[in-house]
Amino acid sequence: MRQGGLHRTSFVLIAMFLMMPSITSAQEEPDWRSNGIDPSTWEDGPVVEDTPMQYSYYNDPVFSIEVTYAPGHFEDEVSGTIIIELFPQWAPITVENMVEHVEDGLYDGIFFHRVINDFVTQSGDPECTTVGAYPITNLNCGSGGTGETIPLEHDENLSHVDGAIGMARGTEEDSADSQWYIAETEAHGLDPENRDDGGYATFGIVRQGMSHVRAIAEVPTSDDATGTDLDNPFSSAGRPVYEVKINKIEMIGVADPDGKLSGQGMDGDDSGSVSNGLLILILLGIAVAIGGVTMFVLNQKGDSTELTVYDAELLDENETSSTT
DSSP states (O other), X not given: OHHHHHXXXXXXXXXXXXXHHXXXXXXXXXXXXXXXXXXXXXXXXXXXXXXXXGSOOTTOEXXXXXXXXXXXXXXXXXXXXXXEEEOTTXXXXXXXXXXXXXXXXXXXXXXXXXXOTTSEEEEOOTTOOBSSSTTOBOTTTTSOOOSOOBOOOOOTTOOOOTTEEEEOBOSSTTOBOSOEEEESSOOGGGSGGGOSSOOOXXXXXXXXXXXXXXXXXXXXXXXXXXXXXXXOTTOOTTEESSXXXXXXXXXXXXXXXXXXXXXXXXXXXXXXXXXXXXXHHHHHHHHHHHHHHHHHHHHXXXXXXXOOOOOOOOOOOOOOOBOX
């Protein structure tokens, strides 16, 4: 009777150990975090500049922007995808801010409200949505946000290379909120070392779909938000004449240059499976050892000894935005 109970206890312990990694992972990480993306599949990127930003790094968050736009007058709409890799190792606060907004769906359905050819394409204002028919929109489009700002975050590894994504801000250095821009060409005049106002913070780079960024940069624009010649106190330089719409932005995975998540390491081995198998063997060994020790104690103390089971507690391991 006691041995049967011991076997059941050992089985429960083993099951708990084997389930622990998956349960903990499911609670702490969203699904996209486990989706490794091979950088070699990206073919439509920016002009490469010799900086650390040209390289892709393991576990960097990657998101996609689904856009629809008219390249010119009397031209059919074009749909495309822009893929961007973020650099949390150099801009953790800014990246966290962006990921949070993407996961909240803040940018879905808004449009690029400021497009300056040979400079930047700007979006990220949740107020910039079409009301009825474009270009009718909210009066404060271009100055909106969430109301929660982040500090200006610089790192020597980050700069305004071609395709860089940066945070728009107001006159105060620490006023960046939700608005961001993509450099349609290198824009090092925005880097802090080239300015007297602290510059602007970049935190990622386009990896795929740069041709769409360049096409958007050349769409017809008007200095008037309504697209008319009437005097408009809410006019905004660079407002596209035809809507450049962001249908959806979503997190799609993480950079996986060595195939660690996809299971194909640099030597071609299924490193993910090997690691999981080794972990299972170690945990199984621990569970069996616990069962053996318990059996020994029972045999030493005799039939009158009752087995006490303790609950285990898991411990963790380890204002108006513009770019000018």
